[in-house]
Amino acid sequence: MSIVKDTTRAIRMTLILWVLSAIIYPLVIVVVGQVFFPFQANGSVIQSPQGQPLGSALIGQAFTSERYFISRPSVVEYSIGKDAAPTGISGASNLAPSNPKLIKRIQAEVDQFQKKDISLTNDLVYTSGSGLDPHISVATANAQVEKVARARTLSPDQIRSLIAENTDDRFLGIFGEPGVNVFKLNLALDTLKSSS
Amino acid sequence: MFQGFIQIALTLLIVIAIAPILGKYIARVFLGERTLIEPVMIPLERIIYSLGGIRAKDDMTGWQYAQALLYTNFVMGVFVYLLLMLQGILPLNPTNLIAPSWHLGLHTTLSFLTNTDQQHYSGETTISYLSQIAGLSFLMFTSAATGLAVGIAFIRGLTGRPLGNFYVDLTRSITRILLPISIIGALLLLILGVPQTFAAPAVVTTLEGVTQYIARGPVAAFEMIKQLGENGGGFFGINAAHPFENPNSATNLIETLAMISIPAALIHTYGIFANNTKQAWLLFWMVFTIFVILVSVTAIGEYQGNPLVSSILGAEQPNLEGKEVRFGWAETAFWAVATTATMCGAVNGMHDSLMPTGGFSTLLNLFLQIVWGGQGTGTAYLFIYLILTVFLTGLMVGRTPEFLGRKIEKREIVLASVVLLVHPIVVLIPSAVTLAFPNTLSGISNPGFHGISQVVYEYASAGANNGSGFEGLGDNTLWWNLSTCLSLLGGRYIPIIAILLLADSMAHKQPVPETAGTLRTDSLLFTGVTAGVILILGVLTFFPVIALGPIAEAFKIANGQ
Numbered sequence: 001m002s003i004v005k006d007t008t009r010a011i012r013m014t015l016i017l018w019v020l021s022a023i024i025y026p027l028v029i030v031v032v033g034q035v036f037f038p039f040q041a042n043g044s045v046i047q048s049p050q051g052q053p054l055g056s057a058l059i060g061q062a063f064t065s066e067r068y069f070i071s072r073p074s075v076v077e078y079s080i081g082k083d084a085a086p087t088g089i090s091g092a093s094n095l096a097p098s099n100p101k102l103i104k105r106i107q108a109e110v111d112q113f114q115k116k117d118i119s120l121t122n123d124l125v126y127t128s129g130s131g132l133d134p135h136i137s138v139a140t141a142n143a144q145v146e147k148v149a150r151a152r153t154l155s156p157d158q159i160r161s162l163i164a165e166n167t168d169d170r171f172l173g174i175f176g177e178p179g180v181n182v183f184k185l186n187l188a189l190d191t192l193k194s195s196s
Numbered sequence: 197m198f199q200g201f202i203q204i205a206l207t208l209l210i211v212i213a214i215a216p217i218l219g220k221y222i223a224r225v226f227l228g229e230r231t232l233i234e235p236v237m238i239p240l241e242r243i244i245y246s247l248g249g250i251r252a253k254d255d256m257t258g259w260q261y262a263q264a265l266l267y268t269n270f271v272m273g274v275f276v277y278l279l280l281m282l283q284g285i286l287p288l289n290p291t292n293l294i295a296p297s298w299h300l301g302l303h304t305t306l307s308f309l310t311n312t313d314q315q316h317y318s319g320e321t322t323i324s325y326l327s328q329i330a331g332l333s334f335l336m337f338t339s340a341a342t343g344l345a346v347g348i349a350f351i352r353g354l355t356g357r358p359l360g361n362f363y364v365d366l367t368r369s370i371t372r373i374l375l376p377i378s379i380i381g382a383l384l385l386l387i388l389g390v391p392q393t394f395a396a397p398a399v400v401t402t403l404e405g406v407t408q409y410i411a412r413g414p415v416a417a418f419e420m421i422k423q424l425g426e427n428g429g430g431f432f433g434i435n436a437a438h439p440f441e442n443p444n445s446a447t448n449l450i451e452t453l454a455m456i457s458i459p460a461a462l463i464h465t466y467g468i469f470a471n472n473t474k475q476a477w478l479l480f481w482m483v484f485t486i487f488v489i490l491v492s493v494t495a496i497g498e499y500q501g502n503p504l505v506s507s508i509l510g511a512e513q514p515n516l517e518g519k520e521v522r523f524g525w526a527e528t529a530f531w532a533v534a535t536t537a538t539m540c541g542a543v544n545g546m547h548d549s550l551m552p553t554g555g556f557s558t559l560l561n562l563f564l565q566i567v568w569g570g571q572g573t574g575t576a577y578l579f580i581y582l583i584l585t586v587f588l589t590g591l592m593v594g595r596t597p598e599f600l601g602r603k604i605e606k607r608e609i610v611l612a613s614v615v616l617l618v619h620p621i622v623v624l625i626p627s628a629v630t631l632a633f634p635n636t637l638s639g640i641s642n643p644g645f646h647g648i649s650q651v652v653y654e655y656a657s658a659g660a661n662n663g664s665g666f667e668g669l670g671d672n673t674l675w676w677n678l679s680t681c682l683s684l685l686g687g688r689y690i691p692i693i694a695i696l697l698l699a700d701s702m703a704h705k706q707p708v709p710e711t712a713g714t715l716r717t718d719s720l721l722f723t724g725v726t727a728g729v730i731l732i733l734g735v736l737t738f739f740p741v742i743a744l745g746p747i748a749e750a751f752k753i754a755n756g757q
Contacts, residue, residue, distance in 0.1 A: 006263065006264065006267045007267055007271070008249075009248060009249050009250070009264075009267075009363070010264070010267040010268040010270070010271040011271050012247060012248045012249055013244075013248040013250070013268060013363055013366070013367075014268060014271045014272050014275060014338075016244050016247050016248055017244075017334075017337070017338060017366075017367070017370060018275075018330070018334055020244075020370070020371075020375070021333070021334055021337035021338070021370060021374075021375065021421075022329055022330040022331075022333060022334035022337075023330065025375060025378065025379065025417060026329045026333065026392075026414050026417040026418070028379070029379070029382045029383065029386060029392050029414070029416055029417040030392050030393070030394065030414060030417075032383060032386070033386050033391075033392035033393065033416065034392075034393070037386055037387055040386055040387065040388075040389050040390070040391065041386060041391055041392045041393050041416075042391060042393045042395060042398075042412070043391045043393065043398055043410060043412040043440065044389055044391075044443075045398050045400065045410075052401065053398060053399075053400040053401070054400055054401065054402070054403065055400050055402055055403070055408060055410075056398065056400070056410050056439075057389075058389055058439040058440060058443045059408075059410055059439055059440070060439075061402045061403065061404070061408060062402070062404070062406075063403070063404060064404065065404060068403065068404070072521070078402075078408060079408055079409050079410065079411070080402065080406045080407060080408045080409070081406065081407065084408070084409040085407075085409055086291050086397065086409065087291045087293075087320045087321045087397055087409065087411055088320055088397045088408075088409035088410050088411030088412075089318065089320065089321060089409075089411070089433070090318070090320065090411070090432050090433050090434035090437075090438050091318075091433060091434060092434060092437070092518045092546045092548075092549070092667070093517065093518065093546075093549065093668075094518065094546055094548040094549060094641065094642075094666070094667050094668030095517060095518075095548070095549055095642065095668070096548055096549065096642035096646035096666075096668070096749070097502045097504070097505075097515065097517070097549065097550075097551050097552070097749075097753060098504075098552075098642070098644055098645070098646050098749050098752055098753050099642045099643065099644075099646065100643070102502075102504075102505075102517065102549075103504050103505065103508070106505055106508055107508055110508055110509070120509050120510070121513070122501070122505075122509065122513035122514060122515075122516045123516050123521050125505070125509070126505075126515070126516035126517040126518075126519070127517060127518070128437075128516075128518070128519065128520055128521070129434060129437030129518045129519050129520045129528075129543075129544065129545045129546055130432075130434045130437040130438045130439060130520060131434065132434075132438065132439055133439070133520050133521055133522075134439055135520070135521035135522050136521060137521055168444065168522065170445060171444065171445035171446040171448075171449060174202065174203060174206060175203050175206075175207075175445040175446070175448065175449050175527065176203075176444065176445025176448060176522050176523055176524065176527055177445075177521060177522060177523065177524035177526075177527075179521040179522045183403070186403055187403060190403060
């Protein structure tokens with residue numbers, strides 16, 4: 001008798017708390033988000049003037065061309081191509097500092113960057129946590145200025161001012177590290193070209 | 197380097213400032229005193245109680261409290277397991293995800309039910325939007341509220357009050373604490389860039405003309421309760437390192453504070469219940485000191501970086517493997533220690549790739565379980581250590597051990613020992629079994645000493661109900677899913693039952709008047725002895741695995757191998 005009573009009470013409480021915390025709570029946030037902050041709520045997607053989605057302001061992209069600043073290495077290739085379809089993916093190397101694979105990989109990256117004459121910074125040889133890191137450090141961006149300037153026949157100063165515009169600073173000047181948003185920076189470079 | 201430590205120090209200052217305020221608020225909620233949101237919440241709670249058939253005035257005994265808790269948790273577990281297994285035919289599943297395997301579903305359900313949120317899957321490729329919000333996020337509320345209720349019942353028992361009513365404590369934890377803070381926090385996260393949508397993943401053509409799939413979903417609401425409730429299960433596979441869970445250093449600060457605030461506040465809540473704020477502050481500073489030491493050790497290790505890599509780069513640079521630029525070494529190191537200390541288990545950088553000093557600190561947190569500790573239960577563990585210290589010092593000086601004017605006798609010591617012994621049993625025994633079959637069972641991905649850490653970490657994280665992991669481990673296997681289930685359940689429900697029975701027996705003791713011969717527990721000396729007992733018991737039990745894991749790895753790296 002008491003087991004039946006206890007179980008019914010447990011079932012009733014489960015259902016009530018479910019409605020409150022699993023239905024009402026997320027729906028309220030969805031409604032507020034979609035009505036008042038639709039840009040953020042839908043993933044900060046940036047569109048071209050023609051309305052084509054180009055990427056998210058918060059998610060990094062892979063760049064290989066000389067004309068673009070390159071992003072950090074990613075073990076999921078920035079969620080592109082068949083492997084990422086249809087859900088999108090994220091991931092890290094999870095290599096331990098003592099793992100010989102890590103050292104071998106970094107040595108290979110270093111050799112490559114030295115061939116391209118890009119000076120070495122730690123964020124450029126270490127893979128990111130998410131595999132989608134949108135930022136590179138300011139030093140890493142500055143090290144690529146000459147390369148991009150040559151490829152685009154722009155003045156390095158022009159590019160440096162774009163770097164400054166697309167640098168996300170520390171919160172309140174204190175918390176976190178400043179980072180240059182590579183996607184937004186490269187987008188700004190492309191826009192510069194088409195408007196000139 | 198200096199800048200990094202300033203960030204850490206300022207975050208700690210905020211914790212010191214908000215903990216007593218929140219602690220006082222929590223005390224008012226559970227003492228039934230007036231609070232600001234009462235006019236809204238009293239009618240809501242009345243509806244909940246009447247629909248649930250609860251009479252709010254019925255106090256429960258320890259055993260009744262535990263029974264009600266187990267019944268409710270069982271029903272919730274069955275409900276969410278069914279939801280997960282049926283997600284393929286349920287709505288809000290834009291990428292047509294099928295049900296997980298039965299053992300992955302079982303592990304996921306138990307993991308979220310026990311406030312652990314250990315994940316053997318990647319959210320974006322496995323769990324539908326409906327399962328995320330109506331299943332996992334639901335358990336995040338109830339498991340956190342369950343832990344909070346146990347913590348409060350324990351404090352009530354220690355201070356000689358009736359334990360209260362489980363259903364009322366469960367409801368109030370949600371309506372007065374978790375839900376209001378989550379709503380405010382989720383809206384802040386949303387404004388700062390965390391998505392909250394039911395739309396399918398965005399498909400974009402990148403600047404270089406390739407197709408990129410951007411996973412999104414109702415993340416903001418999920419993210420806030422995940423942090424606040426010490427749950428820690430990521431919406432995405434890579435947890436709070438994902439730019440949609442934690443897009444900038446402002447959200448990182450909010451999420452860090454959310455995960456530390458309740459466990460830190462509960463120590464002050466005890467102080468108000470016991471009418472002894474001096475003792476609360478002493479305990480607070482004791483835990484704080486251990487916490488700061490572990491944060492410093494970890495942060496210095498990450499800042500100095502990997503000597504093997506430094507020799508390639510030609511300069512000493514911080515270790516950024518598995519870290520995001522926007523957080524850097526300092527915030528990632530701080531988060532790693534905070535998330536294992538509070539049993540949150542969310543990560544904003546990969547623990548597998550931390551330097552051995554980080555592996556040491558995170559493992560030690562999981563072993564001790566009281567450096568802040570889990571939602572509610574961590575504070576209870578802290579007082580279990582206190583009771584044990586009273587007993588030990590009592591033996592040493594030949595006095596009858598008393599705590600808060602109540603005699604500590606055989607029954608209390610037996611229950612306290614059960615609480616403390618369960619943890620090494622559910623961590624070390626399965627670790628030993630798994631390590632005995634390194635090729636078939638272990639799934640180790642990093643060779644050498646680090647591989648041992650990977651296995652022990654997984655069970656320690658399950659047993660401590662933390663949920664973080666050395667995620668290189670290949671853990672979505674029948675063996676890992678089922679064996680960690682035992683650690684999850686054993687590490688959660690056995691201590692909870694023992695804690696509630698202990699609280700009950702303390703509540704019914706005849707208070708002994710304090711005399712000059714009473715051993716005072718609110719002195720600096722006694723708190724120092726308690727810290728010693730915690731470290732000796734915790735470190736002695738687990739020292740062999742710490743020596744074989746991170747310490748050996750540190751020596752190996754220092755030798756340049």
